[in-house]
Amino acid sequence: MAIASAYSPDMRAGGASIIRWGLLTGLYFAGTVVASLYLRTPQDITLFWPCAGIGYALVLRYGTRAAAVIPVGILLMHLLLVPVPPLFLPFSVGSNLFGALAAGAYVRRRHPQPLRLVSADGLLLLRGGLLLAIVSTTIGSAGLVVAGIVPFHEIGDAVPLWFLGDLLGVTSTTPGLMLLFAQYDGESAPARPRAGYSRAEHAAWVLALGISLSLLFLTGRAGSPYALGLVSLPLAALMWSAVRFSPLWTTIATFATVVFLSLTTGLGLGSFIRPPSATDASLLMLLLCVISVLPLLLSASDHEKRLASAALYRRATRDPVTGLLNRTAFAERARQRLAASDGPLALLHLDLDQFKLVNTSGGHAAGDELLRNIAGLVQAEAGANALVARVGGDEFALLADAGQDAATESARRLISGIEALRPAWNGNMLAITTSIGIVPSRPPHDDLDTLLSLAAAACAAAKEHGGGRFRIALPDSDETRLRTAGMRSAMRVRAAIEERRFVPYCQSIVPLHARHDHGRHFEVLLRMVEADGSLLPPAEFIAAAERYQLGPRLDRHVVDLVLDWMEQHPEATDGIGMCCINLGGGTLVDDEFRDALHARLHRGYFPPNRLCFEITETSVARDRARAQRFIGRMRELGCRFALDDFGTGFCSFSYLRDLDVDFLKIDGSFVRDMDASPLAGAVVRSITDIAHVLDKRAIAEHVEDMRQHEALARIGVDYVQGYAIDRPVPIDDYFAPVGPRSTASVAAASLSRP
Known part of the structure; x- marks a missing residue:
């Protein structure tokens, strides 16, 4: 189980804040409506308490002020849906309120940063859910006895039901709500680097889940004592979702599956037998907890593995200082671009003049800062469709869809922009110039090694003439041939x-x-x-x-x-x-x-x-x-x-x-x-x-x-x-x-x- 967003309070003032509070209160009350479906008498304890997960998610996402929603929702439930003795009201409110606050404080203290969609953070969230269930059960059980709803000698049956009802509400509800809150607040969903799935696969998955739930229901309706053995079918569908689809989709599907299974089995729908004892009900709820946890843990683990693979790929293809392509990745993509292009291209090779002086005078940290600024300038000049790379310590390469005239203008702007660049460093201004070699190319394009050699030779010529200028290398010019021959020598x-x-x-x-x-x-x-x-x-x-x-x-x-x-x-x-x-x-x-x-x-x-x-x-x-x-x-x-x-x-x-x-x-x-x-x-x-x-x-x-x-x-x-x-x-x-x-x-x- 895992989440991907922060728990920073962001309750805006004004009308938007009122609307948000109203929506959150309505959400909490909706959770009480779902829970009330499991109650047949005022003495019953619901088998599924989604309000525990809703309150937990509110406190994590929006801070302790959001806990004000909890007493309002509880009072509305008891006023409109489930009447209880007045003496039980403070215990009912306190169990949900203090459970959510205790769990939120526990998670914040151990992980001040926003939770991520990884297994470690998911397990921390689960530990907080266990704490919520313990606090809520302690207060709620005491209220049941004090209010006379449950005799003291029967409290042993009520405690596990209350505990597991809260825990099931947390495991099936909190992760999905955290993801929904993040999207509602305008944050991007957690990135999931993977090959995109097709609509056909999505449709096949929906069909598979529907068939598995239907088989489970029909088998139970037929009176088979082994109907619950088919619970592995929807669980397999949830596992499929965990490794192929988005985390949000998996959490929603898990919630829907848990609601379906808990209603059919817990209430005895479709010829299922309602658990005759507290022990049977506890075992059923424990099974549902496992079903709600496993897909989310698998989704987090798979997401973590893919993030690690993406990080390794980025490290293999990106320069760690500037974030640009490194030489190897640039060469691979440039060869593909040259092979596929049927229009003019231009290769620019930039070599900073006297960059060693920056490293010597200001240290390598100053040099890295200057490189980052120059990389941003080059990337902005090149545009989104160009390939830009750092190919050496102080060298950059740029391959763009441009003719000779456009490449020349870009080189002029780059030279002026880099010369005007003055990033501050420890009270000093860093300054440098650059030399640029330009190689225009028309189809059929030469191979990349030839173009790079020509561009480097032209850049060296510009540097030898004082730097801060560009030279154009034409493959058939005498100067280019002589310089290339010198480089080969x-x-x-x-x-x-x-x-x-x-x-x-x-x-x-x-x-x-x-x-x-x-x-x-x-x-x-x-x-x-x-x-x-x-x-x-x-x-x-x-x-x-x-x-x-x-x-x-x-x-x-x-x-x-x-x-x-x-x-x-x-x-x-x-x-x-x-x-x-x-x-x-x-x-x-x-x-x-x-x-x-x-x-x-x-x-x-x-x-x-x-x-x-x-x-x-x-x-x-x-x-x-x-x-x-x-x-x-x-x-x-x-x-x-x-x-x-x-x-x-x-x-x-x-x-x-x-x-x-x-x-x-x-x-x-x-x-x-x-x-x-x-x-x-x-x-x-x-x-x-x-x-x-x-x-x-x-x-x-x-x-x-x-x-x-x-x-x-x-x-x-x-x-x-x-x-x-x-x-x-x-x-x-x-x-x-x-x-x-x-x-x-x-x-x-x-x-x-x-």
Whole structure:
């Protein structure tokens, strides 16, 4: 037995309140009319007292003030229907009034919140009904004796009849009234997530219940002593209703069935024999109580199970913060929409700009509050027919029935609305902007993965251009193809890292002067092994890795590869003078990478003073302070640094004096153009002079022939690197016994060529 509404007093003043009180009083009096049908003499005790359930429901729903209906209804009953001795009147009123008040107080104290349609709350309601019956029976039985209606020695027969009559009234009447009161007051009926039943099933159920009751009546009329055995038929119909139909329908059907059974059996209708003794009457009433309780408990249990299933489904398909669809549910429904649509669609991908700042400054609770506000704004803009989802930490997706123009207008409104959004949080105003990628689609629509990829690429382009704007991705545009290719390349890099498909290659860096020959110098160059075994040079994947924030992860993987190899081959690394490893711009400002590298070098066996990290002046310019901290931390261990691609950036000379590097690597474009461009030769000469003035060394890369080699030696460059010396080879081959000789012998051989 269970209910689904609150017991808050809501008795409105004025005419509406008077009408309500009148209706409730009439309802209570109607209950006394039903009960009076069971009385043949003033000394009889009714077998069914629905007024107990009515008063209980009134107190639970509308509070103690509603109990005023009870004495009015009782007095009307005794005045018009069932006369009693005046001495019994206060006991009759008190038993019903105080029983309902005691039960209502008991339930409220243990469950201050509105009762729900679940088994636990139903059992609490039943316990309150038992308390009502006990209080009412105690007071009413005393009144029967005091008024002389029942002799004291016969009170033992009256007590169980009074108790069970009240209990039957509670179990069969209170739940249905609570649901009816909720609907009368404008509250929605308890949600019941289930497949809808058909009218045919409803009609079949009504027919089944009618047939079962008819069979029961006809069998009893035929004089069969086993007619009550057919009570299982209407009970089965009530169980059917409990698992298929609404709780309100089940409670009404249960009440009607109990009234029918109690009238036919309790009054001896249709050749049924009226219970000859109080014991027989008590057993009959106990059976009716069971019949009234079981369907309602089953309905509550089934409803509770379905609610739990619905909650699990919601958790599986909805984002817990915003209530929007999650990525999985969005993908499933979007694919269905794309397959079924024969009109234009538009997919919008929203990515909040600098959302991390909100979480960092205000905490994740502030970020969640902002996400909820943005989700509401996006949902309102999208409309009821669009699919809206939170597909990432600060990313949203929207699939709407719209063309390119309508989608563009929606994107403009979303950007303006989100920028104007200022939810308050702990005395501060939260503010943010968003970037949006738009993909218009016409039938036949592309698959969802393609559209999402295009939308994400367009959104990334909008973000790279400063954020707070939108970009439209057209599947056949060159920009879209290039960006999509970059994203796929980044995904391949991620997979190659996880599958350890990167191979370090080595290329010699040789001195042009004997005074610099202190062991073997080389640069580590990276190759990515594709799934088919082919090799990709760095130009094919480094830019994509940097663009999609994979640089630090890739650099850490490379450092680990090289150091692991060195530590596993100590005999090959004794002659190493300098091992150069490139670091990307994102790596240089990544504090986590800096700490991890420091710990790795500190615990490793390869001497850190033989490592030289090559960084670009562009990456240094991105965050000069962090770059200097990184260099300082690594120098504590003895590492050296080279400024790579020197001469191609901006403001190089303005901060070079304060940048603690050991080598300047002259960009290969100047070296290649030395023969044809006097300006290139002058740049190479200037960089070399600057390096020497600052007590640093100059390295010329991309040296491809002996003319360049000799020209660089005359200028005074300290080291050279390029195909004129050797080509990059795998690290295993580079350190093989038949591999390259020492840097001094390589340099000598190079200078001796004709």
